[in-house]
Amino acid sequence: MSLSKLEYWAKRLYQSRNWRIFFVVIFLLVSLDIAFPVKVNPQYSTVITDSDGKILHAFLNPHDKWRMQTELKEITPTLEKAIIFKEDRWFRYHFGINPIAVWRAFFNNIIKRRRTSGASTITMQVVRLLYPQERTYWHKITEMIRAIQLELHYSKDEILQMYLSLVPYGSNIEGLKSASVLYFQKSPDVLSLAEVTALTIIPNRPSSLRLGKNNTYILQERNKWLQRFAEADLFASQDIEDALAEPLQVRRHEAPKLAPHLAYRLKTTYPNEPTIHSSLHRNLQLTLEKIVQNYVNRLYGINIHNAAVLLINNQTKQVEAYVGSADFNNPIDGGQVDGIRAIRSPGSTLKPLLYGIALDKGIITPKSAINDVPSNFGGFEPENFDKQFHGKVTAEFALANSLNIPAVKLLKDISTASMIEKLKKAEFQTIKKNASKLGLSLALGGCGVTLEELTNLFSSFAHQGTFTKATLLAEENSNKPTEILSEDATFLINQILSQITRPDLPNNYEYTYRMPKIAWKTGTSFGKKDAWSIGYNAKYTLGIWIGNFSGEGVPELSGANIATPLLLDIFNTIDYNSSAKWFSPSANLAMRKVCAETGSVPSEHCNHQITDYYIMGVSNTQNCTHTKAVWVNPSATISYCAVCMPDSGAVQKQYPVFAPELISWFQTRHIQYEQIPSHNPKCTRVFNNNAPIISSPNDGAEYWIESNETVKLQLSCQVGNDVKTIYWYINDKLYQKSAPHQETFFYPEAGKIKISCTDDKGRTAHIYIQVKRS
Numbered sequence: 001m002s003l004s005k006l007e008y009w010a011k012r013l014y015q016s017r018n019w020r021i022f023f024v025v026i027f028l029l030v031s032l033d034i035a036f037p038v039k040v041n042p043q044y045s046t047v048i049t050d051s052d053g054k055i056l057h058a059f060l061n062p063h064d065k066w067r068m069q070t071e072l073k074e075i076t077p078t079l080e081k082a083i084i085f086k087e088d089r090w091f092r093y094h095f096g097i098n099p100i101a102v103w104r105a106f107f108n109n110i111i112k113r114r115r116t117s118g119a120s121t122i123t124m125q126v127v128r129l130l131y132p133q134e135r136t137y138w139h140k141i142t143e144m145i146r147a148i149q150l151e152l153h154y155s156k157d158e159i160l161q162m163y164l165s166l167v168p169y170g171s172n173i174e175g176l177k178s179a180s181v182l183y184f185q186k187s188p189d190v191l192s193l194a195e196v197t198a199l200t201i202i203p204n205r206p207s208s209l210r211l212g213k214n215n216t217y218i219l220q221e222r223n224k225w226l227q228r229f230a231e232a233d234l235f236a237s238q239d240i241e242d243a244l245a246e247p248l249q250v251r252r253h254e255a256p257k258l259a260p261h262l263a264y265r266l267k268t269t270y271p272n273e274p275t276i277h278s279s280l281h282r283n284l285q286l287t288l289e290k291i292v293q294n295y296v297n298r299l300y301g302i303n304i305h306n307a308a309v310l311l312i313n314n315q316t317k318q319v320e321a322y323v324g325s326a327d328f329n330n331p332i333d334g335g336q337v338d339g340i341r342a343i344r345s346p347g348s349t350l351k352p353l354l355y356g357i358a359l360d361k362g363i364i365t366p367k368s369a370i371n372d373v374p375s376n377f378g379g380f381e382p383e384n385f386d387k388q389f390h391g392k393v394t395a396e397f398a399l400a401n402s403l404n405i406p407a408v409k410l411l412k413d414i415s416t417a418s419m420i421e422k423l424k425k426a427e428f429q430t431i432k433k434n435a436s437k438l439g440l441s442l443a444l445g446g447c448g449v450t451l452e453e454l455t456n457l458f459s460s461f462a463h464q465g466t467f468t469k470a471t472l473l474a475e476e477n478s479n480k481p482t483e484i485l486s487e488d489a490t491f492l493i494n495q496i497l498s499q500i501t502r503p504d505l506p507n508n509y510e511y512t513y514r515m516p517k518i519a520w521k522t523g524t525s526f527g528k529k530d531a532w533s534i535g536y537n538a539k540y541t542l543g544i545w546i547g548n549f550s551g552e553g554v555p556e557l558s559g560a561n562i563a564t565p566l567l568l569d570i571f572n573t574i575d576y577n578s579s580a581k582w583f584s585p586s587a588n589l590a591m592r593k594v595c596a597e598t599g600s601v602p603s604e605h606c607n608h609q610i611t612d613y614y615i616m617g618v619s620n621t622q623n624c625t626h627t628k629a630v631w632v633n634p635s636a637t638i639s640y641c642a643v644c645m646p647d648s649g650a651v652q653k654q655y656p657v658f659a660p661e662l663i664s665w666f667q668t669r670h671i672q673y674e675q676i677p678s679h680n681p682k683c684t685r686v687f688n689n690n691a692p693i694i695s696s697p698n699d700g701a702e703y704w705i706e707s708n709e710t711v712k713l714q715l716s717c718q719v720g721n722d723v724k725t726i727y728w729y730i731n732d733k734l735y736q737k738s739a740p741h742q743e744t745f746f747y748p749e750a751g752k753i754k755i756s757c758t759d760d761k762g763r764t765a766h767i768y769i770q771v772k773r774s
Contacts, residue, residue, distance in 0.1 A: 038149040040130060042166060044069040044274035045178070048263045050282040051474045055181060057263035058255040066178040066255065069274035070164040072157055074177065074189040080160065082200045085234055086225065088122040092156060096123040096147035122163050123147040129166040167203035170210050183211045183250045193235060194243035198222045212251040219248045259285050261324025261338045266472065277474040279318035284311065288321045288570060295566050296326035302556045307566065308339025310455045310543040312470045314462040314536065317477040319470050334549035343430055343448040344530045344545065347523025347559060348402045352493050353457065354443055355399045357418055358410045359489035362619050366396040366492055367612035368599035370406040373665035377440050379698045382408050385524065391665060394599060400502045402522065407443040416442060425482050426457045426467050445525055454534055455543030461519070462536045465490035487586045488615045494519050494583045504560035516571040517582065522559030529553045533563035538582065540575055542567060588616050600624040605654055627654040630676055637677050639722065644683035660693055660718030667741040676722040679761065691763035692726060693718040694755065699767035703748065707773045715744040717757045717765070729756035
């Protein structure tokens with residue numbers, strides 16, 4: 001009960017001479033109200049609107065009726081005046097019942113034994129619509145009591161809203177809004193006076209006044225009431241004349257069924273909300289639905305049947321388009337599956353976050369060198385998408401080209417736990433659940449994500465590294481912002497991902513000619529089951545997934561060739577030549593000279609220098625050590641250490657320092673490189689540093705071999721570039737002498753096996769494996 005009503009009744013009670021009677025009456029009413037509370041649960045149809053309040057999608061209520069709630073803002077002055085004039089002229093002044101109308105109706109029904117006028121107020125009609133019962137005198141009395149209860153608990157506007165939302169219009173249509181949408185295809189707030197009048201007169205005779213069937217009769221009755229409005233001077237004469245001249249040519253239409261995936265999602269999320277205002281932009285939604293459907297139709301010939309697209313406004317952090325599948329009404333290809341929430345493998349799409357974390361930890365800068373060569377990470381031997389290796393590359397090249405080995409190395413350096421923690425902050429739900437099971441394969445898509453999660457993550461790259469989950473509702477985003485990456489690292493990632501000299505740019509003149517200014521990253525899952533392309537600029541972040549909901553892989557499926565063309569097509573449609581400014585570097589970013597060989601601060605021996613960004617106070621400042629000084633004889637065929645260096649004739653020369661894994665790749669590929677000469681064979685010094693690294697088998701590994709099988713295991717190691725010969729030992733017995741990169745195999749016996757590798761400098765490495773036969 002509102003405070004104004006309490007004050008009103010208290011004042012009336014105080015001024016009354018028969019205050020005791022009033023007190024008793026009020027006490028009885030309050031007691032009845034507590035004992036028999038009024039229950040208002042009309043079970044409205046769920047209506048989903050776009051950002052402008054226009055209906056996108058509507059659902060039948062649980063009783064299969066169209067009962068859409070008329071919102072208060074949809075009750076225009078024209079609608080209010082027309083309905084009150086016709087139904088209850090004293091609505092704004094009575095307390096639920098009109099005593100004069102009740103007395104007149106009682107007199108006519110009892111004394112004259114005929115009914116000339118009704119006594120029902122709008123409030124009483126609401127009660128009858130909420131509690132439909134047989135029309136008897138007793139039910140009329142209970143109806144009056146309930147009407148008073150409604151007046152005590154609800155405002156006049158709310159009661160009028162209930163009335164307009166419940167009045168019958170024939171068939172399964174209830175409520176003025178339902179009739180307005182299904183017959184006039186518009187919301188009540190834009191109805192003309194003629195349309196308002198037509199809808200006002202129908203509820204009293206919903207059987208005989210059926211829109212679409214009795215339009216001529218309804219037109220006659222409408223004009224009669226327009227004349228009454230004119231006589232009462234209710235509306236301007238010109239408005240009445242225009243309404244009388246307006247034709248009535250309507251029929252019943254289907255309810256709106258746009259954005260079905262989002263509509264069902266919101267209906268499930270907010271089951272008790274009659275009207276849900278989504279953040280979708282109708283025109284964008286319709287445009288993207290059409291583009292996606294046409295694009296997927298062209299892919300049918302190569303057995304690719306579906307796609308999902310999510311568009312986020314980076315300024316408002318609202319979802320403006322939500323396409324869950326290519327065709328919701330296609331049951332054969334799982335059209336009703338919501339691809340935006342389906343859990344899939346992300347392929348390489350998480351690499352930008354990985355590189356951003358490494359930038360923030362000072363491990364790399366864009367020009368830092370990383371070796372892209374075959375590597376073994378405790379039994380995990382990743383390969384690049386094209387099965388090729390590129391040797392020494394820069395970090396920016398590795399990210400732009402989506403190389404796998406550098407990504408796994410970086411993940412190992414920053415730790416899987418650090419990556420998982422960032423993904424948890426970005427609300428990756430499956431990763432939260434499976435955090436303890438994830439390893440280095442996380443860098444290459446060895447986890448489950450959704451398109452919604454990925455698109456939200458990339459939207460943070462367009463927002464200086466601050467993550468705020470995009471909302472699906474039209475209201476202001478209230479989700480809490482969280483820093484995922486620094487502004488500095490984010491800018492560097494944006495610069496790398498906006499390069500167009502990269503392999504995941506479609507080799508198509510149309511797209512390269514009309515290339516929108518965006519940053520983007522592609523991904524393809526193992527088995528070619530999922531193709532991803534996530535792109536963004538200052539205004540939008542667009543996420544695209546393409547594949548089959550059945551999980552069937554397709555040889556032609558890839559993020560670069562299949563998903564990115566759709567990404568560019570959509571950006572060219574919605575935001576080509578965007579006026580929004582591009583991202584700017586922060587004050588904490590600066591440029592410096594670095595050695596082109598390593599990306600480190602140059603030393604005196606770095607002859608080739610280039611410029612590179614670095615984060616002040618964060619990026620590594622160690623000097624470059626890509627060469628080292630070695631004492632050699634004049635012909636550079638023998639090297640010396642401090643123990644064996646001759647008194648004269650030795651000269652100092654700079655030699656490149658290569659990691660053993662890079663040397664191994666050089667030798668496997670027969671790539672020439674400058675080697676340190678063999679050490680003086682007459683030297684008696686014993687070397688302890690730079691021992692061989694056994695890369696196969698894996699230390700501590702268990703191998704199960706069938707009892708009737710003959711299996712051989714490969715022996716391989718990584719050594720320095722001054723090593724010419726290595727010696728393999730099995731259980732401390734010499735097995736074979738070979739060149740460092742010569743293929744060597746052995747037949748294991750069951751049990752624990754010790755494997756040793758000794759180089760020609762006397763340095764030794766040991767591992768142990770367990771072989772079991774079943």
